[in-house]
Amino acid sequence: MAAKQLKCRECGTEYPLEARYVCSRCFGPLEVGYDHERLADVGEVRRRIQGGPQNMWRYHDFLPLAGPQPRMRTGLPAGCTPLIRADRLAERLGLREVWVKNDAANPTHSFKDRVVSVAATRARELGFDTLACASTGNLANSVAAHGAALGMASYVLIPADLEEQKVLATGVYGTNLVKVRGNYDDVNRLCTELSGDRENWAFVNINMRPYYAEGSKTVAYEIAEQLGWELPDRVVVPIASGSLFTKIGKGFAEFIDVGLIDGEVPTMNGAQATGCSPVATAFRDGQDFCRPVKPHTIAKSLAIGNPADGPYALDLARATGGSIDSVNDQEIRAGIRLLAETTGVFTETAGGVTTAVLQKLAETGAIDREERVVIVITGEGLKTLDAVRHSFIDYEVDPTIESFEEAFAESVTV
Amino acid sequence: MAITVKLPTQLRDTVGGAPSVQAEGANVGEALESVFESHGELRDRLYQNGDLRRFVNVYLGGEDIRFLDGLQTALPDGAELTILPAVAGG
Numbered sequence: 324m325a326a327k328q329l330k331c332r333e334c335g336t337e338y339p340l341e342a343r344y345v346c347s348r349c350f351g352p353l354e355v356g357y358d359h360e361r362l363a364d365v366g367e368v369r370r371r372i373q374g375g376p377q378n379m380w381r382y383h384d385f386l387p388l389a390g391p392q393p394r395m396r397t398g399l400p401a402g403c404t405p406l407i408r409a410d411r412l413a414e415r416l417g418l419r420e421v422w423v424k425n426d427a428a429n430p431t432h433s434f435k436d437r438v439v440s441v442a443a444t445r446a447r448e449l450g451f452d453t454l455a456c457a458s459t460g461n462l463a464n465s466v467a468a469h470g471a472a473l474g475m476a477s478y479v480l481i482p483a484d485l486e487e488q489k490v491l492a493t494g495v496y497g498t499n500l501v502k503v504r505g506n507y508d509d510v511n512r513l514c515t516e517l518s519g520d521r522e523n524w525a526f527v528n529i530n531m532r533p534y535y536a537e538g539s540k541t542v543a544y545e546i547a548e549q550l551g552w553e554l555p556d557r558v559v560v561p562i563a564s565g566s567l568f569t570k571i572g573k574g575f576a577e578f579i580d581v582g583l584i585d586g587e588v589p590t591m592n593g594a595q596a597t598g599c600s601p602v603a604t605a606f607r608d609g610q611d612f613c614r615p616v617k618p619h620t621i622a623k624s625l626a627i628g629n630p631a632d633g634p635y636a637l638d639l640a641r642a643t644g645g646s647i648d649s650v651n652d653q654e655i656r657a658g659i660r661l662l663a664e665t666t667g668v669f670t671e672t673a674g675g676v677t678t679a680v681l682q683k684l685a686e687t688g689a690i691d692r693e694e695r696v697v698i699v700i701t702g703e704g705l706k707t708l709d710a711v712r713h714s715f716i717d718y719e720v721d722p723t724i725e726s727f728e729e730a731f732a733e734s735v736t737v
Numbered sequence: 738m739a740i741t742v743k744l745p746t747q748l749r750d751t752v753g754g755a756p757s758v759q760a761e762g763a764n765v766g767e768a769l770e771s772v773f774e775s776h777g778e779l780r781d782r783l784y785q786n787g788d789l790r791r792f793v794n795v796y797l798g799g800e801d802i803r804f805l806d807g808l809q810t811a812l813p814d815g816a817e818l819t820i821l822p823a824v825a826g827g
Contacts, residue, residue, distance in 0.1 A: 333792070344822070344824060344825070345747055345792070345822040345824055347747050347748075347750075347782075348782065349782070349785075349790060349792070350747070350782070350783075350790055350792040350793050350822050350823070350824070351792050351824070352792065352824035457825070457826055505799075507826070508801075508826075509799065511825055511826035512794075512796060512799070512819075512821060514825065514826075515745070515821045515822065515825045515826075516745075516819070516821065518825075519745055519746040526825075528825065528826050528827060529825040529826070532824065532825065563827055564826055564827020565827070566827045612791050614803065615801055615803055615804065617804075627826065627827060629794070629801065629823065629826075630827065631823060631824045631825060631826055631827050632824075632827065634791065
């Protein structure tokens with residue numbers, strides 16, 4: 324495999340490719356390091372991608388997995404989700420070119436299938452038989468499903484007040500579902516403690532986190548490939564821990580480095596909910612670290628008050644000329660409706676955050692009209708139905724023409 | 738003031754492998770200083786420029802001390818501090 328070692332992002336200390344996520348010397352996060360020297364023949368790399376399966380294993384050369392070959396891999400492959408040209412959304416916002424990367428079209432309906440595919444596969448390679456996670460909901464769905472597909476036991480820990488749809492869509496896979504009386508940061512603390520004692524468990528976003536996080540790069544690879552091996556000018560991505568945001572930046576950078584695409588990493592805009600906006604606040608205040616907050620927002624999948632990759636998200640936004648902005652719950656609901664009404668894509672609250680931030684950037688003139696903009700929609704609207712309840716009117720009629728026309732005439736009179 | 742400090746696996750080598758150590762002090766900073774007196778290596782692992790490293794979380798009764806008074810957070814007798822890496826989750 325192209326992955327060579329784990330490396331501390333803070334102090335550079337290197338470690339072997341084991342189940343390890345934090346630097347023993349400085350507590351900094353570990354990240355997978357690669358040797359891309361052997362990818363010198365760019366034409367061959369591109370052919371290998373294009374000849375690969377219709378899922379994210381086509382980017383095998385850029386993922387930290389040993390074998391087998393991509394086509395032989397079992398489990399629940401994610402990726403190759405649609406990139407939709409959204410002209411009606413663009414027109415509404417006064418922009419020329421907007422694309423929607425619809426990652427709700429994954430096996431368990433969120434981008435989390437990408438990260439779990441890599442973490443679960445790597446966990447298998449390292450000999451683990453049990454998967455576990457701390458989740459705001461989407462990850463819970465994905466870990467439970469991947470455990471089922473791979474025949475691995477799983478333990479899924481969630482905040483007890485999670486949306487009912489996300490609870491049901493986790494339990495159905497036959498996992499050990501644990502509702503923790505607390506918020507996500509409490510769940511995460513508990514899992515971090517547990518992971519120290521449960522050495523035979525692969526916590527996908529704790530001791531497997533360096534591998535897990537790499538899965539998010541495939542969003543960038545797909546966007547570039549789907550645009551005909553070209554880069555967008557700007558990408559708008561929701562931020563919870565900041566991992567997806569930073570790894571999309573890394574994905575573009577890697578494709579540029581090996582010569583698969585020309586140009587620079589796009590302008591990266593992060594999107595948070597005002598009720599949980601530690602990264603947006605730090606960006607606004609010019610800080611390079613995030614002060615933890617207590618979340619209070621309908622965007623529960625983004626409700627991480629202590630974002631692990633916050634500092635790196637700030638670095639990326641600043642380095643690419645982007646920003647990190649936030650929108651309130653009312654704007655989030657409006658964002659869900661705006662995306663649904665102009666593109667036919669029904670997203671969960673996190674996608675409402677992303678769409679509303681796009682709208683805000685367009686309205687404030689931060690986006691040049693000529694730019695090619697991609698928004699990353701990370702999850703499915705059916706998972707957060709309460710966010711759209713009572714947001715529209717409907718009609719109830721008797722099964723007669725008269726009743727139909729009466730209802731319609733009354734409601735649609737101008 | 739007898740304080741218990743629980744250590745994550747990544748730090749246990751600095752105290753001979755124990756999962757927790759005893760400390761003394763009226764606040765978090767003093768309690769950690771009392772641990773450093775006998776386990777000096779721990780200071781560099783937890784501190785940078787006199788403050789906690791940005792990827793180190795310290796909890797008192799489940800609450801991140803950043804929500805309390807940081808290193809000045811007062812400790813009742815018998816309090817339990819938990820140190821954990823901050824890079825998990827998401």
